[in-house]
Amino acid sequence: MTPDWQLDATLLEAWRAGDADAGSRVFERHAEAVARFFENKLRDGSEDLIQVTFLRMVEGRERIREGIVFRAFILGIARNVFREHLRKLVKGREVDPEVDTMSSLVPGPSTMVGRSREQRLLLEGLRQLPMGYQTALELYYWEELDARQIADIMDVSHSAMRSRLVKARELLRDAMAKIAESHELLASTLDGLERWASELRHRVNNE
Amino acid sequence: MPSAIQPDGTSLPHDDRGDAPQAHVHWTTRPAPSFEQRRAIAKARERLFGVPSALCIGRFRVERRLGEGGMGEVYLAIDEALERKVAVKRVLASGDEGGGQQQDRLRHEARALAKLSHPNVVHVYETGEHEGRTFLAMEYVDGQTLTDWLAHEPRSWREILERFIAAGRGLAAAHQAGIVHRDFKPDNVLIGTDGSVRVADFGLALADDEQQTTEGPGAFDIESRLTRTGAVLGTIRYMPLEQLRGGRVDERSDQFAFCVALYEALYGCAPFELSSARGRLLTLERQRPLEPRGRAPASVWRVIRRGLARDPADRWPDLNALLDALVGRRRALIRGGLIGTAAAVAGAVLWLGTGEPGAFERLCDEGETLAGIWDEPRRQAVAARFDRTNFAHAPGSRDRVLANFDDFATQWSEQRQQLCTADEIEPRRPAIARARSLCLSVGRLRLDMLVGLLLEEPDHAADETTLAGAVVASHELEDPGRCANERQVIILAPPPAIEAQAQALHVDILRLHDLRMLGRPDRASELVEPTIARADVLGHTPLVAAAFSERATLAFELDAVTPGVPLFVTAITLAELSRNDYLVANLRRLAATHVAREMGDPRMAHDQLKIAQSTWDRVGAGPRDLARMAHVRSLVVALGGGRPEPALLAGLDALQGAAAPERATLHGALADALQASEPARALEHGALAVSAATDVWGPEHPRTRDFREKLESMRHSSTSSWTPAPR
Numbered sequence: 055m056t057p058d059w060q061l062d063a064t065l066l067e068a069w070r071a072g073d074a075d076a077g078s079r080v081f082e083r084h085a086e087a088v089a090r091f092f093e094n095k096l097r098d099g100s101e102d103l104i105q106v107t108f109l110r111m112v113e114g115r116e117r118i119r120e121g122i123v124f125r126a127f128i129l130g131i132a133r134n135v136f137r138e139h140l141r142k143l144v145k146g147r148e149v150d151p152e153v154d155t156m157s158s159l160v161p162g163p164s165t166m167v168g169r170s171r172e173q174r175l176l177l178e179g180l181r182q183l184p185m186g187y188q189t190a191l192e193l194y195y196w197e198e199l200d201a202r203q204i205a206d207i208m209d210v211s212h213s214a215m216r217s218r219l220v221k222a223r224e225l226l227r228d229a230m231a232k233i234a235e236s237h238e239l240l241a242s243t244l245d246g247l248e249r250w251a252s253e254l255r256h257r258v259n260n261e
Numbered sequence: 262m263p264s265a266i267q268p269d270g271t272s273l274p275h276d277d278r279g280d281a282p283q284a285h286v287h288w289t290t291r292p293a294p295s296f297e298q299r300r301a302i303a304k305a306r307e308r309l310f311g312v313p314s315a316l317c318i319g320r321f322r323v324e325r326r327l328g329e330g331g332m333g334e335v336y337l338a339i340d341e342a343l344e345r346k347v348a349v350k351r352v353l354a355s356g357d358e359g360g361g362q363q364q365d366r367l368r369h370e371a372r373a374l375a376k377l378s379h380p381n382v383v384h385v386y387e388t389g390e391h392e393g394r395t396f397l398a399m400e401y402v403d404g405q406t407l408t409d410w411l412a413h414e415p416r417s418w419r420e421i422l423e424r425f426i427a428a429g430r431g432l433a434a435a436h437q438a439g440i441v442h443r444d445f446k447p448d449n450v451l452i453g454t455d456g457s458v459r460v461a462d463f464g465l466a467l468a469d470d471e472q473q474t475t476e477g478p479g480a481f482d483i484e485s486r487l488t489r490t491g492a493v494l495g496t497i498r499y500m501p502l503e504q505l506r507g508g509r510v511d512e513r514s515d516q517f518a519f520c521v522a523l524y525e526a527l528y529g530c531a532p533f534e535l536s537s538a539r540g541r542l543l544t545l546e547r548q549r550p551l552e553p554r555g556r557a558p559a560s561v562w563r564v565i566r567r568g569l570a571r572d573p574a575d576r577w578p579d580l581n582a583l584l585d586a587l588v589g590r591r592r593a594l595i596r597g598g599l600i601g602t603a604a605a606v607a608g609a610v611l612w613l614g615t616g617e618p619g620a621f622e623r624l625c626d627e628g629e630t631l632a633g634i635w636d637e638p639r640r641q642a643v644a645a646r647f648d649r650t651n652f653a654h655a656p657g658s659r660d661r662v663l664a665n666f667d668d669f670a671t672q673w674s675e676q677r678q679q680l681c682t683a684d685e686i687e688p689r690r691p692a693i694a695r696a697r698s699l700c701l702s703v704g705r706l707r708l709d710m711l712v713g714l715l716l717e718e719p720d721h722a723a724d725e726t727t728l729a730g731a732v733v734a735s736h737e738l739e740d741p742g743r744c745a746n747e748r749q750v751i752i753l754a755p756p757p758a759i760e761a762q763a764q765a766l767h768v769d770i771l772r773l774h775d776l777r778m779l780g781r782p783d784r785a786s787e788l789v790e791p792t793i794a795r796a797d798v799l800g801h802t803p804l805v806a807a808a809f810s811e812r813a814t815l816a817f818e819l820d821a822v823t824p825g826v827p828l829f830v831t832a833i834t835l836a837e838l839s840r841n842d843y844l845v846a847n848l849r850r851l852a853a854t855h856v857a858r859e860m861g862d863p864r865m866a867h868d869q870l871k872i873a874q875s876t877w878d879r880v881g882a883g884p885r886d887l888a889r890m891a892h893v894r895s896l897v898v899a900l901g902g903g904r905p906e907p908a909l910l911a912g913l914d915a916l917q918g919a920a921a922p923e924r925a926t927l928h929g930a931l932a933d934a935l936q937a938s939e940p941a942r943a944l945e946h947g948a949l950a951v952s953a954a955t956d957v958w959g960p961e962h963p964r965t966r967d968f969r970e971k972l973e974s975m976r977h978s979s980t981s982s983w984t985p986a987p988r
């Protein structure tokens with residue numbers, strides 16, 4: 055296991071044993087990823103969900119299995135927290151992550167301000183996807199997780215996640231094409247996305 | 262190589278670029294943590310570990326996010342030095358690249374805002390820089406936006422107007438300080454829990470426009486511009502053409518936005534179609550605002566309409582002028598309308614004192630419409646009134662009564678619309694506006710009265726006559742277009758002090774007329790003396806004249822001999838005294854008929870006719886007036902031994918093909934006149950008389966039956982007379 059994993063696991067154990075400093079360190083290491091997980095999905099109140107996610111992690115008894123990336127572990131919890139929140143938000147209505155999109159469930163601008171045009175297009179495009187696809191892509195691009203790790207978080211098989219990612223990218227391209235103000239912007243956004251992914255793979259490969 | 266760059270084993274399309282350049286990725290796919298994200302993290306940290314959030318904008322400690330718009334995020338923060346809540350807005354320049362010029366301009370505006378203090382403007386306490394962005398610390402208003410306030414429950418137009426006028430005052434104060442809002446909309450107006458109204462977010466849209474000018478007018482592409490600046494339909498819906506085009510934006514652009522917002526609030530729909538950005542641009546270039554429908558006053562619409570002018574130069578000179586027009590039209594009306602007699606001045610004082618609306622306001626602002634007077638329920642009730650009987654003429658009479666009332670209602674509404682949406686209130690105009698309003702108001706009350714008479718419990722012995730008379734009466738409703746005759750309506754308008762009594766009396770005098778038309782002169786007779794007495798007491802000469810005129814006409818109809826003459830003389834004298842030319846002309850015509858028929862005096866009849874004619878020339882006779890005059894002239898000519906046909910044919914010409922009761926009468930008179938000399942032509946005119954009568958009264962109407970029977974008898978003999986007595 056990587057030293058990072060070792061460190062996270064140790065810190066979590068210490069926090070569970072009452073060491074607030076250790077907890078604080080775990081928090082600093084992962085809070086941004088957790089916040090990012092919620093941000094493009096909610097308009098308000100993400101501090102509550104961040105808090106609940108970490109509380110649930112520290113109060114849980116579940117040990118992190120070896121082989122599970124720590125970030126995948128905590129984002130798995132975040133995903134559950136988010137799904138519960140969503141159920142409250144839509145007042146008991148059944149939410150189908152394969153169909154419902156955040157733009158329809160929580161309409162209105164997300165935190166688009168201050169972003170570049172490409173980022174705004176990407177963020178809005180993601181919000182137009184069925185939630186399951188949105189989450190998968192965000193984990194893939196932003197959290198640098200691979201299909202197997204994402205599959206663990208989302209409780210699906212590895213092969214299902216691979217085809218879902220393919221599908222998700224098609225959907226994203228279509229969604230962005232619909233809302234892009236110009237062809238050039240769409241092209242530069244897609245290009246940036248692919249280069250990002252490609253560069254990422256390179257880096258991981260070379261490590 | 263592709264497999265090498267996919268350590269996770271996925272085979273995503275487009276990922277197999279082994280030769281992907283290590284070029285600089287010019288934007289970061291993973292979004293940098295936003296300020297809001299950092300705030301959420303800090304807040305969660307505080308709750309989990311008890312570390313107080315140190316996230317501050319300037320010296321203000323951030324508590325929670327209040328909202329977010331195209332121009333930035335607003336946070337509730339604490340000013341710990343002054344121990345008060347503040348709203349802090351972090352203003353964004355377009356995109357990431359907040360140009361220096363924009364930031365400078367923004368700072369300049371922010372400083373100007375900080376100097377502005379007005380009860381209807383959200384106070385800016387201070388401004389500063391935070392992480393490269395300008396921020397404004399503002400008064401925190403506990404309450405809701407105007408948008409929420411409007412949506413919360415149905416609001417009366419008065420409530421809405423009150424809020425908008427308050428907001429407008431704030432906007433106007435900013436204009437005087439040299440600040441243009443640029444993004445006025447109900448979302449930017451805050452209504453405090455204490456009911457205060459404050460405009461927020463001044464001048465902050467500036468940065469967007471600044472950037473446009475650097476691209477030059479040739480680079481203008483509205484859709485991409487709007488998208489890039491984050492503007493969505495929700496924002497462009499308030500923008501005037503010059504702003505959508507990226508042209509010069511000034512106070513008058515705010516005025517336009519203000520008017521769009523007020524229009525939407527009052528009428529519940531948009532003044533211009535709103536499809537897309539480009540569609541909106543075309544709409545604003547080509548179209549005038551849609552005529553609103555709603556309870557709000559037409560005079561308010563008049564004010565708004567000017568503010569919505571496409572060309573800024575055609576709008577109000579400034580927002581205060583617009584607001585004064587919204588607030589001050591009542592005052593203007595009083596100033597201009599009531600200068601004159603002592604009674605009028607007294608009335609004006611009374612009016613001012615009580616704040617009672619005048620005739621114009623009642624008509625135009627307070628929904629004095631035909632609702633409840635001639636609307637669908639009333640229409641159905643009248644129809645049912647005919648349908649419950651089995652008179653042969655009932656179906657034909659019903660259709661004609663309904664059609665005539667409908668026509669009247671349409672014309673009345675057009676006149677009202679024309680008056681209420683007239684553009685200007687010049688110093689002398691209010692008196693005329695008031696007089697025209699009173700005239701239309703009487704027309705409305707009279708229709709109400711007539712419909713009421715029809716819907717009364719039927720007097721069975723006389724019911725067939727009443728329903729047949731309804732057709733006649735419905736043809737005799739005074740044309741609402743006459744209320745546009747300024748000279749006449751001014752003369753007839755009562756002074757404000759007796760306005761209400763005068764209107765009631767006027768309708769009662771018209772009741773005498775309508776009862777006579779309905780074939781109930783007996784009932785009119787019972788009412789005539791008390792009505793005359795009331796007119797005498799009130800002392801408004803035009804109404805005294807009208808009452809005397811009714812009495813004379815009634816006497817003429819009931820007992821067509823001598824008692825009519827002195828009554829006519831009195832009525833004519835009064836009519837002339839009151840300068841009511843319509844009445845004079847009508848009375849003179851009736852007098853000529855009377856003299857020609859009953860007294861057989863051609864010289865006197867001719868004199869009366871001449872005076873009637875010259876009066877009509879002055880007042881402007883309509884086709885039916887001309888036709889009636891022609892008929893009387895034919896009588897006078899015949900009395901002097903001449904041929905009546907030319908006059909009668911001229912009368913038919915005057916009708917210009919219109920279906921009118923006079924057409925039947927004139928053809929009948931022609932048949933009479935030609936019966937001896939040219940029987941074939943006489944029969945032709947007899948048949949035309951029947952057909953005209955069928956048109957105006959219906960096939961089975963008693964009057965039509967009379968014409969038909971006479972035609973039949975003419976075919977067999979040559980003795981019967983055609984001409985029914987003219988009124």
